[in-house]
Amino acid sequence: MGPERERVPEWGHGRERAASPRERAAAVRDRSAPRARLDQPLDQPRVRRPRILPEYDPEEFGRLSERIARFLGTGRFIVWMTVFIITWLTWNISAPAALRFDPYPFIFLTLMLSLQASYAAPLILLAQNRQDDRDRVNLEQDRAQNERSIADTEYLTREIAALRMGLGEVATRDWIRSELEDLVRELEERRAVFPPGASARSDEGDR
Template sequence: MARASRTPSLDAPRGRSGMLQRAPQPSSDRFGRFSEAFARAMGTSGFLIGMTIFVAVWLSWNIFMPPQLQFDPAATNFTLLTLILSLQASYAAPLILLAQNRQDDRDRVQIEQDRQRAERNLADTEYLAREVVALRMAVTDFADDVITRDVLRTELRAIVEHLDARWAQEDAAVEPEAR
């Protein structure tokens, strides 16, 4: 039984020896849609205004309320608020990157489709240009054989005049005999 060759392909990157390599797995569609919706929401002015209001209310509450009602006092430098914002940022960055990667993939597919469409259009245009050139050459080659309307009229008039003259001669020849 022949063994499959373990020679790496030249178009694939070489892996590090001794390390396990895992093929990249596509993200699940639901999670991808979630990340895109999340990134889209974070990029809006509504999100920024809402976050600003949230932080302002948080800070105002913990500065101006009596100490027994404060849950994140200024004396501790708003540790809980810092933790919440850090947690939000630690999740936001990867989700935004995932959404950007998905958009890059869609853009790549769109660019490839546009490139293929442009190639087809170019091939069609070149074909039509060759056909037009062939037609021009054919018309030029046979231009002497082509009869225009004016040439045809002139020729027909000459034939009619010739026939009229001939009939006139025949009529003249027949009239003396009839007398």
């Protein structure tokens, strides 16, 4: 006999019917769902894998490289390096033969200087890259600031133009004075044509 088939209640009847393959697959998924959720990386902390290379902070290493590159570009480094090389050469030339650890042609000194150059060049390049990144960020900020300044200037220009247009329709002191002078002149002309005494005498004659 084959494996026992799961039986589910049949709708509308009191008996059970055999589960279809689709229903059995859905039941398997339902039973395996909690375990599948536990396997997701968001449900559990990620297991840290052992690293072969040592871990370091890129930001701290970058700051250290900038300090070293800044020191290499100073006159103090050149003076100390010159004193070191002169002392090295003087010791290996004038010291007794038994105490000379790097006789002529000073191969060990050459290797040390080559090692220093091989480390100094990448450190200087790293410091330059960090400086380029900062310059790029500063340039973007300056560009954004300039764009805001241009937008503010254009807005103020439009506001000033609107104020000028509005002031063109406002009555100014000179315009009011000229209108009052015209009214006074018109009243004087009417008074000259129709004097006040003439109108009184015409009223008495009518009586």
